[in-house]
Amino acid sequence: EVQLVDSGGGLVQPGGSLRLSCAASGFIFSNYWMSWVRQAPGKGLEWVANIKEDGSEKYYVDSVMGRFTVSRDNAKNSLYLQMNSLRAEDTAVYYCARERSGCFDHWGQGTLVTVSS
Amino acid sequence: SYELTQPPSVSVSPGQTARITCSGDALPKQFAFWYQQKPGQAPVVVIYKDTERPSGIPERFSGSSSGTTVTLTISGVQAEDEADYYCQSADSSGTYLVVFGGGTKLTVL
Secondary structure, three states, X not given: OOEEEEEOOEEEOOOOXXXXXXXXXXXXXXXXXXXXEEEOOOOOEEEEEEEOOOOOOEEEOHHHOOOEEEEEEOOOOEEEEEEOOXXXXXXXXXXXXXXXXXXXXXXXXXEEEEEOO | OOOOEOOOEEEEOOOOOEEEEEEOOOOOOOOOEEEEEOOOXXXXXXXXXXXXXXXXXXXXXXXXXXXXXXXXXXXXXXXXXXXXXXXEEEOOOOOOOEEEOOOEEEEEO
């Protein structure tokens, strides 16, 4: 059974940093693109970043470019999102998701990031 | 930046047909995907590659495509279908950026 478990969320002050993790199991992690998708409270879904199977390509939404870094460790079946210079508008539930032919076919349960002083 | 446009809300009575549209200039070139999200839960894909239905998704869910618009159709709507629905696709400019529509709240009256 495919499982994605998100962790690392919490309360952080504006300008601070946080590292999210996603632990994958039940599939060959190194065979798939992976993404981070976020959802601000009461708002819609927003794709944040993705990373190729071997980590050689990474893409970001404009609003996080230069502040967030997506990475993966295929030996540990894990996906990461390093978030720096956090802003109030980054407050959201962050989901990791597996990509299959452009589709997010499996999602983590999400982890809440709150940026507030 | 590339955008997908959905109506904010759709309301139907049980047993009726709900149609949710999603418009975007790149949709003739890129596949669209549809997700259902219920409160407090992660999204679930209900349609992929414009018209394909994943295993385990009821047959009443179907997808279609025409030009710059894709449509999610739910035939014989049931109370359990009340949820937010999002379309998703990608920019066709070669940047491989993913985009979601703003979401549609389906209310079953």
